[in-house]
Amino acid sequence: MTADELLARSNELGADPRNTNFAGGNTSAKGTDTDPVTGRPVDLLWVKGSGGDLGTLTEAGLAVLRLDRLRALVDVYPGVEREDEMVAAFDYCLHGRGGAAPSIDTAMHGLVDAAHVDHLHPDSGIALATAADGAALTKECFGDRVAWVDWRRPGFQLGLDIAAVRRANPKAIGVILGGHGITAWGETSQECRDHSLEIIRTAETFLAERGRAEPFGAVVPGFEALPADQRRARAAALAPVIRGLASTDARQVGHFTDSEVVLDFLAREKLGPLAALGTSCPDHFLRTKVRPLVVDLPATAPLAEVVARLQALHETYREDYRAYYERHAEPDSPPLRGADPAIVLVPGVGMFSFGKDKQTARVAGEFYVNAINVMRGAESVSRYAPIDEREKFRIEYWALEEAKLARLPAPKPLAGRIALVTGAGSGIGRAIAHRLGAEGACVVVADLDGEAARTVAAEIGPADRAVAVTADVTDEAAVRAAVEAAALAFGGVDLVVNNAGLSISKSLLETTERDWDLQHDVMAKGSFLVARAAAGVMVDQGLGGDLVYISSKNAVFAGPNNVAYGAAKADQAHQVRLLAAELGEHGIRVNGINPDGVVRGSGIFAKGWGAQRAAVYGVPESELGAFYAKRTLLGREVLPEHVAAAVFAITAGDLSLTTGLHVPVDAGVAAAFLR
Template sequence: MATHPEVAALLERSHRLGSDPRNTNYAGGNASAKGAETDPVTGSDVELMWVKGSGGDLGTLRESGLAVLRMDRMRALPDVYPGVEREDEMVTALDYCLHGPGGAAPSIDTAMHGLVDSAHVDHLHPDSGIALACAADGEALTRECFGDRVVWVPWRRPGFQLGLDIAAVKRENPRAIGVVLGGHGITAWGDTAEECEANSLEIIRTAERFIAEYPERTGGGKAEPFGPVVEEYRPLAEDERHARAAALFPVIRSLAATDSPQVGHYTDTEDVLDFVSRAEHPRLAALGTSCPDHFLRTKVRPLVLDLPPTAPLEEVTARLRELHTAYREDYAAYYERHATSDSPPMRGADPAIVLVPGVGMFSFGRNKQTARVAGEFYLNAINVMRGAETVSSYAPIDESEKFRIEYWELEEAKLRRMPKPKPLATRVAFVTGGASGIGRATAERLAAEGACVAVADRDSDAAAKVAEELGGPDTAVPVTVDVTDEEGVAAALREAVRAFGGVDLVVNNAGLSVSKPLLETSTADWDLQHGVMARGSFLVAREAARIMTEQGMGGDIVYIASKNGVVAGPNNVAYGATKADQAHQVRLLAAELGEHGIRVNGVNPDGVVRGSGIFAGGWGAQRAAVYGVPEEKLGEFYAQRTLLKREVLPEHVANAVFTLTGGELTHTTGTHIPVDAGVTAAFLR
């Protein structure tokens, strides 16, 4: 079925507006269009409204993300409106206005679009517009900025009454192109899609110029809205900053995950570093964010470290723990001040945003995207504070109003509709040799089960390709590492920590092999294989264990060993010996790390031929020669010597890794799972 012309224009407008962060934040705002379509039941024309539904993002909006409603029914809703005290009931009434099958659920802003008498409506959350909306004298500033082109609407929680308020403003102000919504954002309208978009952009760009020019034009305002730079809070040099971020992140993440597991995101953009270096940042941060979209993702206020970046790490860690305890107490008190008998239970008292002067911002969420977006929203909040302080003073909505939205039953219902988290959601995996063979299959399986994955490999290009195929930075990042290099391993794990906040699950998979008889095996052959697998596994496990113990959240370390660590195969002394070394590392580390909740297990595959970098690199030809079979038949040969007569593939090994780490074997450590289709000589005793 062809897309309706009004819908096509609406989607194009939404994409243009939503792709520019100056216009609206991620998933913020909505846009609508009205038009006629033939009713398939009656055959006559019916007037419809297409509007962005609940959730989704304007910049990537698709037709399936639109709610479609009948305008005759929308216009009848005021007649059954029970009043502001019961306006939430109108959300259910919107369901009875829907037209046809499919489509998105109507959002809380639907009434704003349907009740305003205009063919096209945009509701956006631009930083410049919210700066005026959150200024102490926002109403006067709006009049000074726009004259009668844009009208001030006092703060009201989003919903049906706000839609009625805006509709009245439009009726009573024929010259107006839109409104500034106190503490919230902007709404614009137009007779055509082009006019509506132009009006939205006029409001946004006019507000930007007004704020930028205000101090010089009026002689008032503040040229330095965040105050002077505090010398001891100046940003560290980039290398020092990133090293300090990697050192602090596991500790901060463990605090932010006290009530529920979290993934982290680190931001050290110039705007963030400047904000936390200024004298006024503690006061402004304590006021909290204002726009509902902001504080629903950032919580009412961040946790702010009050020590310089050069303070000793132990002192900073201790202070963070003190501040976290105080934050939780303050949040619980906030809940108690405003909760009523029908309020949902307190969801969690940990911060979503942690600000560290000289280092940057750490943000948290149930997945990487949520954590990243929380940070983006706090950056929006910084921009809003800058604008409001430039022209006046920052005055967010009252705490009680924030609570009404944060613990709104409609928000609670939205949370209940969210799908159940995947088994490895919030877990950060580090997979060595992750660009090919078993490592790649394991990275794919862990990502599919919800984990964030650092694809660690010596081959940078191959690791980058795999990470991109897994979904890019919100799911996987490439990390270049030679596991024999001690400092390189530490640097690679720091990189994973900066990407996701910590490390919870390590797969020691990097490997290679050279098949030679004892008398032909050189010390170089021996050192090469022991360097990569025995030494490399040890180095990765040691650095990962440091991070996991700092986090205090437990963890998993899995060794991809081999049945050759048990079976004495021919012409295989160096490889077999190093696999036996890995097998015993599993037992030794399980015994040592258990007190920290870190489980250490192994997987013993038979020869994995297909998709294996080791076999493709010469090992396959060598082993085929040992057994006297063609190289292309080696997989079949291995299969026929097993009890099940099945070839072992990379995904079978990945399945075992997931089984060990996916949450069902919580009491299993120090063991090896054979994935060999049944090799009797490799039975574990």
Template sequence: MTTPVEQLLERAHLLGADPRNTNFAGGNASAKGATVDPVTGSTVELMWVKGSGGDLGTLTEAGLAVLRLDRLRALTGVYPGAEREDEMVAMFDHCAFGKGGAAPSIDTTMHGLLDAAHVDHLHPDAGIAIATAADGEELTRRIYGDRVVWVPWRRPGFQLGLDIAAIKDANPQAVGCILGGHGITAWGDTSAECADNSLWIIRTAETYIAEHGRPEPFGPVSPDWEPLPEQARRERAAALFPVLRGLCSTDVRQVGHYTDTSEVLDFLSREKHAELAARGTSCPDHFLRTKVAPMVLDLPADAPLEDVISRLGELHAAYREDYRAYYERHATPDSPAMRGADPAIVLVPGVGMFSFGKDKQTARVAGEFYVNAINVMRGAEALSAYAPIEESEKFRIEYWELEEAKLRRMPAPKPLATRIALVTGGGSGIGAATARRLTAEGACVVVADRDLAAAEKVAAEIGARAFRSADVAVAVQADVTEEAQVAEAVRQAVLAFGGVDLVVNNAGLSLSRSLLETTVDDWDRQHDVMARGSFLVSRETARIMIEQGISGDIVYIASKNAVFAGPNNVAYGAAKAGQAHQVRLLAAELGEHGIRVNGINPDGVVRGSGIFASGWGANRAAVYGVPEDKLGEFYAQRTLLKREVLPAHIAAAVFALTGGDLSLTTGLHIPVDAGVAAAFLR
């Protein structure tokens, strides 16, 4: 026989696996049951409920809050009223059983005060469509009869739990309720019954909307807003994204996500999209991530790019003014300080939606929530009229002290959080080590390599611990000698994360030959990859950084051979010297844009190196008269520190240059060679 916790987790995974039932990290579920108190030996009634911030679809036992039911229900005796209901959250600590598990959410009393063994609270699009319809109460009666009861809007909290408990007691025939402006709650005596009731409420709403809704709830398609063809749409998105990212990073640097799904493009093609978008989202889970309303471009989809960029700047300035006015209209002396005034969602008809957040997952989820909001508006408008909760109520939740406390509990951001890095030659050796280090320090990374399979392997390894691999690392194919491939790789980086602001020019190769043996092809090949390649990458990414207007870093992986003269190395050494001087030239040119350009001069990195594995190691070993498998040791013994240089050492130097402590350093070359006196910089 399964335990209440096992039943709860099974139900949570069932409901959370389908986005029609609830959004990511939205809603919660609970189960009640008996256990033995290890202190008294007596039986005690407990409730297990999804903790704050968890996700139903991936919930584990560690994500559950565990509370004594008798103590939780006893809180009704000390409840000071709706005006002071926030004080009750701290009282949950006194109801914890054992260590209490995860932090209880604000909805805990909705579950604990309800006289039902199993309870679900969900945010299905169809259910919220009924909840936000102008005549939602009448629609609830029409759709469900007396089996589902309407609950007028009330901010989540202790009083809402009391309200729902009273409604259930007064309506023994009911299996759930529609929470005005918010979502649904369902219950059952068994976990299976609770899940069935939740799904029945959701599917019944979906069916009713499909059978009774108007066919074009957003109005007819406007010729000005029709989607651009896919290629033109993606090109316009790539051109606009860095500009938008810069605007939306006015207060705090952001990472972006681009969406051009059919739901988004259809909504934006309709005549009513601007009017509906201005009403904002309703469900608290939605607008906490999307802000109260998006920024919407009001030019035709095919308007000239320079006109669009100019207009976006005007709209952004107006959005910030409006947001400040919204804050000032509703703030009280004890309200938290105003957070960033930049939009989280930007809608561009014909192109799609751009969403922003503190990391890729946050930006992506914000976009997903706005798609939920579009679905909600579609359902509400199909049956009635979309009527979200009042602006003042949105403010009460957005600037709720309990939400502020949740933000304060979050860990401090890593040094490279919100930075988007492009690493060339990222499929092996120094590039792979650098990509790993940058993501470990909080960056999103685009792993670029001529060998796409190698880049994909590194990106997959990096993303293996993320909820979605592409939230932290993506792979792109790029031969840096090809101008078109470099431009396309940068475009893919922009579409993946919103821009680029940390570049590592690492792609390289080497042929060890004497002057007389070096052919023109040898010379051209090495200069094409390193001198020409790093020039092309720097040019394309600097263009993006300038458009963003939020500074950036370009790092060249040069070589001690840029300053050290050794035998049989004329093409490689000259190409590296060219890279080294690019650092100085670009530092002088790009400084006015806040872009820092620095270089790293490694000694020979043998282990894990693609260059050494491709024949360079054997050639250099022959030059120095040592076995190839001893080449790393040979290099180490000729250094002052007698240590071998590894890819991780180069990656550490990249981080040292870009992690923030050297923010006023540009035009510098850092030797990472364990001390080669002949390569000392002068």
């Protein structure tokens, strides 16, 4: 029952971003259970383990420790200079297998004399915690109901400090942790929840009533937000450039935010000074780095000027970050993890945030929005005064944080790659989109049938993994919009699969001019338009890339009654060679896949091509797949999954020096052997 109550409270608090940010904070409950070894009652602590998110916390995310052993650590605590050793000691306090790995905040929850404890990171609470006169403001806001605790890095000593404050202030329901957040407690789960919400809502009301208007100063002329359509167009053009810069040390995925909160901050006169101070709450700067990169040009500056300024600012940022590391690094500090910014602010346009995957990038942006809210609150009643740089470094390059990163699973082969697949609403395209998504890529599912594209994207996963776009590849504007959608959703594009196609099986004399034009428009012209738009983005990123054409054995095999289809596929096949020769200097590889007839699961075959080809070969349509299989050397039918596997093989890294190649996926058709 204790764990159930804890989970219910955690999920409720974590579901509201006013209470805490994603993966921020932790909750606990103390209770009694039966020791399976002795059969006697044992006092336990259930506490959210390292990592995870309160809003989605399950029992598997809880650490379970024996309370007597945890509290006995007080007697062997070696002092603040060696307190990191205490985290390893938590393992000796686990009950049974102990559940999740205990977090650094475990001591806080175990040592505070209350049955239930919440530690949260609400914007309103952190605003008071980062105000220059935060202690006095806390007293003014709460009286004796909430106490103040000076900044101390999370750990065993902070647990001792809060426990002492609790004993010295019996009327207090919680504390404001300087530079950090809040902690609340109660004797029941409901009381603890109520106390947490009381602190958060009281702080919100205090800031609203006591705060002054326009705490970020006046709007700077020329830095106001561009109109929505211009803003999004500028963002789509800048996203690949910024992503390429942010990926200098390690490939990143991007996220774009142009919310009113962000745009207002970017337009104000205090943008530069406040951004330079950086964030304060450890959860914030661990994801956003100590400070963002800020473009110091008006929104109306020419695009070329903004790009040039970004490049110069990026180099300065990297130099400054290396200097920050060298100022504070100790001999046993973890190595520098990368000097690129996680947050880039462009006035009039919005915020670009970056991470190893889309969720990490999105959450980094959300945390910087939290930081903006914190700065606004602190500036409205006082002066924003985050913890100093040295303390930020001690947390960012904490050995315990390094250990947490080491526990993360190894990335999938296509992690950090952004894929755009055309004709992905069914058949081969759907299989390719699924395979690329399963291997870690972010996927833009493009199809003329928007509903089919949305269905496939939803099958792959949430918007952090896949998005859908409706795209007619014969329409230059639609193709450009699809590539821009990839830039706005994920920061750019790395891997493009030209798969959109159709087939009309007719003899030469029956083939109409419309038949010819339609097939060449979709496959030859469409592939060209997609390749041209995507290559432009890849060049801007400077990260190389992959263009893959789903051609056909018919590109080299002369079969009956498919002059328009075969000629269009031959056009695609030669585009592979031409573009491989042209784009190699940019690190862009261009390869093709030549399948044989893919009958089962194929959108093309389901729309009449199957019946037409069956008639040509004189077999029932239901037996067409088996007919194709019989004429192959391996005697096997080609399925969409086989084509998807070839796309993965050619793009996942093991063939990194291969370009201009056509890979047969036809179970062995001797007449289609490449010469």
